[in-house]
Amino acid sequence: MTSRTPSDHSVNDSGSAGLHGADGPAPRGPQTVAYVAVTALGGIGAVVVATVEMVSPEAGTFDVLLWSALAVLLLAAAARRWWFGASGEDRSRRIASELGAGEVAEAVQASSGEVDAVRRLRVAHPGLGLRDAVELVRRHSGDGRTVEGRGSGGG
Structure with missing residues (x-):
């Protein structure tokens, strides 16, 4: 059996470079769209909560940092799945x-x-x-x- 590397497959059957050639990116399935939508909404919700915590007079630094970190993680997970999920x-x-x-x-x-x-x-x-x-x-x-x-x- 032969070993294959990704560089062996840089040109597809139609002769164009890349995974999808001139056709653009592969279509995303409904599960990917749903996952990204729910995760992004959760991230947006965490941003809202972090903002409310920030303007609140009894806000703690820990609370603001916690909600901000959650927002970053959720939005990053949604972005990663959107761009790299099907590769x-x-x-x-x-x-x-x-x-x-x-x-x-x-x-x-x-x-x-x-x-x-x-x-x-x-x-x-x-x-x-x-x-x-x-x-x-x-x-x-x-x-x-x-x-x-x-x-x-x-x-």
Whole structure:
């Protein structure tokens, strides 16, 4: 199995540089939008409370610092999720799409079961997500189930 680095994949199939090329950033899912909205609202609420504490005559320095720190953390978490949230998923999907059937077959044959095959793939290809690795192994094994379809088979 070969080792791959992010620099090996700086140009996509269409020849343009970057993860998304000229198409711009990947669309954000409803879970990401909801998380960012709720977290940002919490951060804004903390800013409001910190401001009220600051103008209050009986305000303590500790209270103002605490609410300010909470506001900064919440707003930073929202910003991080908005700009960087999907990059790990994109990388994992890209690695999964580039893996050849031979590499998956090799991992499955050398393993003692599905869990070991998934572990081998993820060790050999850092950045490959658990969900994508499980789907690759199951697809190779002829089991048509996907990770989401786990509970639908009864059992």
